[in-house]
Amino acid sequence: MKTVRIGTGAGFSGDRIEPAVDLAEKGDLDFLVFECLAERTIALAQQALLRDPNAGYDPMLVARMRAVLPACHARGVRIVTNMGAANPFAAADAVRAVLRELGLHGMRVAAVSGDDVLAEVKSGNYRIDETGQPVSALGSKLISANAYLGAGPIALALDRGAHIVITGRAADPALFLGPLVHAFGWAMDDWGRLGRGTVVGHLLECAGQITGGYFADPGYKDIPDLARLGFPIGEVDEDGNVTVTKLPGTGGAVTPATVKEQLLYEIHDPRRYIQPDVIADFSGVRIEETGPDKVRVTGGDGCAKTGLLKVSVGYIDSYIGEGQISYAGPGAMERGRLAIEIVAERLKITGVPCAETRGELIGVDSILGARLSGNCSAPREVRVRFVGRTDRREDAARVGNEVESLYLNGPAGGGGAAKSTREIVGIVSTLVPENRVSPGIHIQET
Amino acid sequence: MRLREIAHSRTGDKGDTSNISVIAFDQNDFALIAREVTADRVNEHFKGLVTGEVLRYELPQLGALNFVMRGALRGGVTRSLALDAHGKCLGSAILDLEVYDTTAEHLAG
Numbered sequence: 001m002k003t004v005r006i007g008t009g010a011g012f013s014g015d016r017i018e019p020a021v022d023l024a025e026k027g028d029l030d031f032l033v034f035e036c037l038a039e040r041t042i043a044l045a046q047q048a049l050l051r052d053p054n055a056g057y058d059p060m061l062v063a064r065m066r067a068v069l070p071a072c073h074a075r076g077v078r079i080v081t082n083m084g085a086a087n088p089f090a091a092a093d094a095v096r097a098v099l100r101e102l103g104l105h106g107m108r109v110a111a112v113s114g115d116d117v118l119a120e121v122k123s124g125n126y127r128i129d130e131t132g133q134p135v136s137a138l139g140s141k142l143i144s145a146n147a148y149l150g151a152g153p154i155a156l157a158l159d160r161g162a163h164i165v166i167t168g169r170a171a172d173p174a175l176f177l178g179p180l181v182h183a184f185g186w187a188m189d190d191w192g193r194l195g196r197g198t199v200v201g202h203l204l205e206c207a208g209q210i211t212g213g214y215f216a217d218p219g220y221k222d223i224p225d226l227a228r229l230g231f232p233i234g235e236v237d238e239d240g241n242v243t244v245t246k247l248p249g250t251g252g253a254v255t256p257a258t259v260k261e262q263l264l265y266e267i268h269d270p271r272r273y274i275q276p277d278v279i280a281d282f283s284g285v286r287i288e289e290t291g292p293d294k295v296r297v298t299g300g301d302g303c304a305k306t307g308l309l310k311v312s313v314g315y316i317d318s319y320i321g322e323g324q325i326s327y328a329g330p331g332a333m334e335r336g337r338l339a340i341e342i343v344a345e346r347l348k349i350t351g352v353p354c355a356e357t358r359g360e361l362i363g364v365d366s367i368l369g370a371r372l373s374g375n376c377s378a379p380r381e382v383r384v385r386f387v388g389r390t391d392r393r394e395d396a397a398r399v400g401n402e403v404e405s406l407y408l409n410g411p412a413g414g415g416g417a418a419k420s421t422r423e424i425v426g427i428v429s430t431l432v433p434e435n436r437v438s439p440g441i442h443i444q445e446t
Numbered sequence: 447m448r449l450r451e452i453a454h455s456r457t458g459d460k461g462d463t464s465n466i467s468v469i470a471f472d473q474n475d476f477a478l479i480a481r482e483v484t485a486d487r488v489n490e491h492f493k494g495l496v497t498g499e500v501l502r503y504e505l506p507q508l509g510a511l512n513f514v515m516r517g518a519l520r521g522g523v524t525r526s527l528a529l530d531a532h533g534k535c536l537g538s539a540i541l542d543l544e545v546y547d548t549t550a551e552h553l554a555g
Contacts, residue, residue: 039523039524040524130461130462130522214456215454215456217454220450220454221454257454257469257471260467260469260508260509260510261454261455261456261467261469262456263508264456264458264465264467264469264505264510264512265456265458265467266458266459266460266465267458267465267512268460268463268465268501268503268512268514269503269514270503270505270512282505283505284507285505285507285508286507286508287508317524317525318525320527356527357527358527358528360529362529366529366530367528367529367530367535368495368535368536368539369494369495371493371494372491372492372495372539372542385529387527388527389525389527424524424525425524426522426524426525427461427522427524429461
C-alpha cells in the first residue's frame with residue numbers, strides 16, 4: 001500500500017529551526033509542512049503590508065527556507081506553509097530569492113491567494129458571530145478579513161508541479177490535507193478520507209506538541225531530552241490512517257498519551273470538528289502503540305462540509321498599558337497589595353480613562369485567582385502586575401508610569417520595575433459562503 | 447486522591463472558549479474519572495474564572511473526557527488583560543480536583 005510521509009517543520013511562528021532541517025535531511029519525507037500563522041498574526045501582518053507593500057509575510061520565512069531548502073531540493077521534499085500571511089506573493093518572491101542565492105534551480109514556487117475577503121465582508125456587511133453586530137459597526141477600526149481556505153488550492157498547486165506552496169490564511173489541518181489529496185487523488189466529497197486526513201493534519205499541525213513537547217510534568221509525565229525535541233512524521237496510508245513517529249536519536253517521545261493530548265487540543269465537540277472541506281468526526285478514533293515512538297491512529301471519519309468558510313476579522317480594539325514591580329522578604333505580599341491599591345487610586349486621581357484594569361501578584365493570584373491559587377501563606381517574593389485597557393496609547397502609557405513611580409512614592413523596597421504599552425488587535429469571526437471566495441494559484445519557477 | 451494521580455490534561459483555546467482534556471493514564475481508571483469529574487464539578491472548580499456554561503464530551507475508547515468552557519478567557523485571547531491570556535494553565539489546575547475512589551477493589555488495595 002502506498003504511504004505518504006509528511007513531517008512538520010514548525011508549529012508556530014517562533015518555533016525552533018533545527019528539527020525541520022533534521023527532518024528534511026533524514027526523514028525520507030515527501031512533504032514538509034510549516035504551520036506558522038496564529039489567529040491574529042495575519043491582522044498584524046496586514047498592518048505591516050499597509051506600511052510596506054513588500055512586507056506582510058512571516059518574519060522567519062527566509063531563515064527557515066535558507067535552512068531547509070538545500071536538503072529539500074536534494075531529496076525532493078516538497079514544502080507547504082502558511083508563512084505567506086498577509087502577502088503570499090511577496091513571500092514567494094522572497095523564497096525565490098533564497099533559491100537563487102543558494103544556487104538551487106528548477107524549483108517551482110506557488111503562492112495561493114484569495115483568503116483576503118475584506119472587500120466581500122464589507123460589501124456584504126456580514127454579521128460578527130461574537131457580537132451579533134454587522135461588520136460596519138467596526139467602522140474605521142476594521143483592519144482585515146481572511147477566510148480559512150481549505151485543502152483544494154494547495155492540492156491543485158501540487159498537482160501543477162509546485163515544489164513549494166505558500167498560502168496566507170488556510171485552515172491549519174488543510175496544510176496537511178492538501179498534500180494527501182494531491183498524493184492519493186482523494187475526491188473532495190470522500191468525507192471519510194477527508195475526515196481522517198483532517199485528523200492527520202490536526203495531530204501534526206503543532207509540531208513538537210505531539211512528540212513530547214508541552215507534555216512533561218516531572219515525576220508524572222517524564223519526557224527525555226526536550227532540548228533536542230524531534231518534530232513529528234506522519235506515515236499516512238491511502239485510507240487516511242496514520243502512524244505518528246519521529247526520527248531516531250532525537251529527544252521527546254511519541255506515545256498514546258502524547259497523541260491523545262494533541263488529538264483533543266483545541267477541539268470542542270469531537271463529532272463535529274468543522275473544517276472548510278469536511279466536518280471531521282474524532283469520536284471513533286483509536287490509538288495504538290505499534291513500536292517505540294510509533295503510534296497508529298485509525299478510525300477517524302467525516303461528513304459533508306457546511307459550505308461556509310470561517311473568516312477571521314481583525315480590528316483595532318484598544319491599547320493595554322502594563323507595569324510590574326517586585327517586593328521581597330518579610331511582608332512582601334502585604335507591600336505588593338498596598339502597591340496595587342496605590343496604583344488603582346492614582347489612576348483615579350489623575351483621571352486615566354481605563355475601560356478595565358487588573359491588579360495582581362504574580363506567583364500568588366495572577367493566573368487562577370485568589371480562590372484556587374491564593375492559599376500560600378506568606379511568599380517571600382511577589383511581583384506586582386497592574387494592567388489597564390484604554391482607547392489611546394498615551395493613556396495606556398500612564399498605567400505603566402504609575403507602577404514605575406512606586407519606586408519613590410510607593411511601599412518600601414520595590415525593585416525591578418518594568419512597563420509597556422501595546423496596541424491590541426482584536427479578532428472576531430464571521431462566516432462567508434465558499435462560493436463568494438475565489439482562491440488563486442500563481443506558480444513561478446526559479 | 448487528586449485527579450493528577452490518575453489523569454493528565456491539556457488546554458486549548460478558541461476565541462473566548464477554553465477546552466480541557468482529561469485523559470486517564472490507565473484505561474481502567476476511566477470509569478472512576480467519568481463518574482467523579484462531572485461538568486458541574488468542573489464548573490464549580492473554576493467558579494469566578496469561567497463565566498459561561500461547561501460542556502463535557504466523552505471518548506471512552508481513549509479513556510478521555512473533553513470539557514468545553516465558554517467565557518473562560520476574559521473576552522478572548524486576543525484582547526484579554528490576563529497574564530495567561532490563552533488559559534494554558536487551566537489544564538494543570540483541573541488536575542487539583544479531589545476524586546474519591548469508593549470501589550471495594552481499590553479500598554482493599
